[in-house]
Amino acid sequence: MATLAPRSEFVTGTMPTVLDLNTDIWLAVSLLLPVDDLARLQATCRHLRAVLSLDYVWRAVLKDIRTVVADPDDAPHALSSSELQHRAMRAARIERYWGQPAVVVAQSSIRTMHISTGHTVSTIIEARLVKGGQWIVLLSEEGALCLRSTQGREWRAEELSFASPDDSGVEMTLSLSAGTRKETLVLLRRSSWDAAGPGSPSTTIAIYLVETNVPEPRFRLLTKVTRHHSRAYENSVVAEGSLWAFGWAQNGRQLLSVKNILWSQDDVEKEVLLDIGEPIHVCSKPFHPEGDTDALIQASLSLLSETQVLVTSCYKCSCYEIPPLQVVPPGQQAPIIRQEPLWTTSYQDKYNYPPMGPVCWDAVSGRHEGRLAMLTGTTLRFYTPAPEPSMTSSWIRTYSPALMEARPALSDRRVLWSAGRRLFVCTFPMPPGGERGWLRLGAQAEAEEVHVASVALPRMAVDGKIVDLSWDEAAGRLCLLVLSPALRSLGITIVDTPAL
CATH class of the missing domain: 1.20.1280 (Monooxygenase)
Incomplete structure (x- = not known):
């Protein structure tokens, strides 16, 4: 005293x-x-x-x-x-800055980067910030990866092992690895109809580690596999922490395969194959020429830890236990284990494959500790894993999936989206137990309400359609992939949080 x-x-x-x-x-x-x-x-x-x-x-x-x-x-x-x-x-x-009633971006906070691709790379379709916001991963329409600095330097790395001349769609997701030092994982998937294959429809999956803390930044291939299944194009893939998972419909069952990521050639592959029971999402439209009516999973997967996975669709969210992974002899399939959900809740919304917030495994506990945000349509939902699983929701009045130009970008604090060449940001309400953090940040919005604001950019700052957007919460950096119809070219627009 x-x-x-x-x-x-x-x-x-x-x-x-x-x-x-x-x-x-x-x-x-x-x-x-x-x-x-x-x-x-x-x-x-x-x-x-x-x-x-x-x-x-x-x-x-x-x-x-x-x-x-x-x-x-x-x-x-x-x-x-x-x-x-x-x-x-x-x-x-x-x-x-981003919690203001209206966010007005100054010209000094914007940088534009022209995409000049080489002869091995065609049109860029996705652009995502690597953790920390210093690098961008670019995906071309044929599956080539490029790594570029947000400081405007030339290409530093290209990865062509997933590139293919066919016109099948390629999708990319970024996530974080496990351990004390979180590295960025890049997951690519391509669905195709292979008439010569054992299952006809197939999905090829590749997982890369983005290594930026080396003299020559690069992509390192960790896993590349092809999975055959009964229905093409409708499946879910995720890689987070130290695991990756693949979910698909097979003969009326919803199957979910969980495997360990192979960090080195000495690692032994392990797997557990789950039948998670009732379909996560039902779609009666047949894809197969003979009228296959298997239910489609059309849900997003989130690996919360080595022992729990969250399956989220436009009308249901369920948490399942992941049993211990086992070594499967070559040429054999892992035994199917019927699994009931540990927790489940139902609702009604409109968004298949809902955009999910980032999962980050705590270095000590080995699991995702905080709440997890998801956008299931016009409603923001928040899954809280502890002390008991629960879900809260908030309706976003100004959000319309039908008008969306690019897939929304979520952090654990806000969601950003584009519509009609305009940007919007929604700041989340205070999480349970976040009173002290709320005080420290000097948060402006009401604690129990979502806060939606328009993001006013300088005139001609975004001259075209926003093809993709990515947000890094820790860096306060927004990355926009913009297609200019006048110039018939793609460009990257970086929006930074102003300095003090």
Whole structure:
């Protein structure tokens, strides 16, 4: 506790000030202040700058912020005081800027990058930010991958092992690996009808690790397989943490295969094959010429840990236990295990393969700890895994899947989408237990409500249709892939959160 000055000092007029408070009092006060107030106090004098620059202060701040915004980077205990403060202040700046009633982007926050592809690469169809926002993964229509710096440097890597001259559609998703250091995983899938194959319809899947912390950034192929099934084009694939999963319909059953990612040639492949019972989504339109009416899964998969998977469609969300993976002898199929959901809920909405928020396995617990956002149509839903699984929802009045130009981009804090060449951002309500993080960030929106704002860009900043968009919450960076009809060319527009 602080001690008052002797009575004689009051008599002589030397009154104590806040600067006379003991350091432990200031440290206790720092636990109650938003990031902006801490920064203002630091600027008042050298004494407060020294006290409020201690590791203790900013480690506590970042710990509170992580209850609202997940940070996939290194744990706070591994960071210096200056880096802790930098990340906390950046998170508060991102919250203040993108949480405004109307976001007005200045020209100084925008950079445009022209895509000049080589002879091995054709039209780019997707552009996604790598964790940290310093690199972009570009996917061409024939399946070639390119890695490009957001700082405008030339191509640094091309990966052609998945490229094919046929015109079958290729899709890409990015996720994070497990462990203390989260690396970006790139999952590619191509569905095709192979008349000569054992199952006719097939899906080819490739998983790459994006290595940017090496002298020559590159893609490293981890897994490439082809799965045959009874219906083409309708299946779900995901790679997260240390696992990947493939779900498909087979003879009236919904099958879900979960395998380990092979990080090296010495790793042994393991698998578990689940029959998850009732169809996740029913579609009566036959695809097969003979009228195959197998139910389609049309659901998004989220691997919450090595022991749980979430299956989400436009009308149902279910969590299943993943039994221990087993080694399967070559040439044999893993035994099918019938699995009932640990938890399930039903609703009505419109979006097949709902866009999901990012999954990030905690380095200590090995599971996704926070809530998981999903956009199932006109409704935002939030799955909370602990202490008991639960789901809450919020209706977005201004969102229309029919007008959407590109697949929405979700973080654990907000969702961004485009419609009619306009951008919108929706900031999520406060998560359970996020009161201290909410205070630290100085969040402006009402705690229990979603907050939707238009994003006003400078005139001609986006001169065309937004083909794809990607958002990195930790960096506060938005990446837009724009098709200009006038120039008949593709370009990348980077929108950054302004500096302090």
